[in-house]
Amino acid sequence: MNDDPVMATNDDASECKRGAVELGYWQDSYIPFFVRQIEKRAPEINRGYYARVKGVERFIKLFLKKAGASSQIVNLGAGFDTLYWKLKDQGVYIANYIEIDFPTVTARKCYAIKRNKHLLERIHEQDGEVKLSATDLHAGNYHCMGADLRNISQVESKLQQAEVCFATPTLFIAECVLVYMENDCVNRLLAWIASKFKSALFVNYEMCNMNDTFGDVMLGNLRARGCNLAGISFCKSLETQKGRFLDNNWQGAKAWDMVQIYYDLPASERQRIEKIEFLDEQELLIQLFQHYCICVGWLGTEFADVNCNGD
Numbered sequence: 001m002n003d004d005p006v007m008a009t010n011d012d013a014s015e016c017k018r019g020a021v022e023l024g025y026w027q028d029s030y031i032p033f034f035v036r037q038i039e040k041r042a043p044e045i046n047r048g049y050y051a052r053v054k055g056v057e058r059f060i061k062l063f064l065k066k067a068g069a070s071s072q073i074v075n076l077g078a079g080f081d082t083l084y085w086k087l088k089d090q091g092v093y094i095a096n097y098i099e100i101d102f103p104t105v106t107a108r109k110c111y112a113i114k115r116n117k118h119l120l121e122r123i124h125e126q127d128g129e130v131k132l133s134a135t136d137l138h139a140g141n142y143h144c145m146g147a148d149l150r151n152i153s154q155v156e157s158k159l160q161q162a163e164v165c166f167a168t169p170t171l172f173i174a175e176c177v178l179v180y181m182e183n184d185c186v187n188r189l190l191a192w193i194a195s196k197f198k199s200a201l202f203v204n205y206e207m208c209n210m211n212d213t214f215g216d217v218m219l220g221n222l223r224a225r226g227c228n229l230a231g232i233s234f235c236k237s238l239e240t241q242k243g244r245f246l247d248n249n250w251q252g253a254k255a256w257d258m259v260q261i262y263y264d265l266p267a268s269e270r271q272r273i274e275k276i277e278f279l280d281e282q283e284l285l286i287q288l289f290q291h292y293c294i295c296v297g298w299l300g301t302e303f304a305d306v307n308c309n310g311d
């Protein structure tokens with residue numbers, strides 16, 4: 001099994017995010033420390049990333065509002081995500097923040113953190129040591145660790161190293177990750193989380209409505225890069241997305257396509273970013289939005305009323 005093309009999707013996502021940040025879609029002063037390259041992307045791609053980042057952020061805020069400062073975040077397939085640093089800048093305190101990705105990816109992230117004082121400063125504000133190996137980094141409440149999410153015992157042992165607390169409300173984030181894993185592996189991961197954690201919200205961003213011609217073209221493009229989309233059958237519809245939480249003992253699930261998520265973002269923000277790059281016509285953007293979604297699953301009762309409009 002060659003996982004290189006899957007790991008390379010992190011470079012692509014990070015470059016796209018940096019490109020959109022440079023144009024002013026949103027602010028992230030940390031992404032340039034992880035990504036040097038900027039390639040110009042189509043305006044539709046930039047708007048797609050804007051909706052993805054802001055959509056996921058909305059659920060993070062909702063989780064934090066309900067769960068409070070003693071909560072945990074576990075970012076699965078985190079790549080070069082900068083959420084930890086952005087939350088720190090906003091003064092948001094999290095009891096434990098854990099990132100997992102393939103060791104090859106976390107090794108690059110750990111190396112970038114180690115050699116950049118702005119990144120290091122933020123994770124090392126309290127006294128205490130920074131424990132660093134080639135692929136793992138532990139400092140205060142921040143843990144970046146290499147593991148294969150398809151291997152539950154690896155995941156469990158890494159979470160234990162990060163001193164995860166199964167009784168504490170926990171936010172799981174997976175942004176374009178599960179689609180690269182075989183269905184039985186995702187099922188096992190979700191069922192394992194449901195068996196261990198008492199109170200959790202899982203925010204999953206990925207494809208949906210892949211059963212049409214536009215979906216075929218998207219799949220063709222990804223497969224041409226050598227990516228095995230082993231989990232694509234869960235991306236058929238919003239129902240299949242929700243179904244895998246419910247079938248794996250999660251208490252509830254809701255899903256929205258990105259058309260809904262985008263148009264539920266504050267109008268003033270949408271108007272601002274729509275002025276950044278001119279779009280001749282909206283059709284391609286809407287099609288793109290129809291083929292991505294955010295699906296949330298929850299354990300425990302406190303997250304049952306989460307909604308995409310930020311309430």
Ligand SMILES: C[S@@+](CC[C@H](N)C(=O)[O-])C[C@H]1O[C@@H](n2cnc3c(N)ncnc32)[C@H](O)[C@@H]1O
Pocket residue numbers: 006007008009010013014076077078079080081100101102105147148149150174175176177180181
């Ligand atoms: C498209 S990238 C997204 C990165 C990040 N979540 C973001 O949105 O910027 C997918 C990430 O999932 C990781 N990934 C996919 N399958 C994985 C697995 N079985 N174990 C660990 N990481 C995995 C890849 O290495 C890659 O970093």
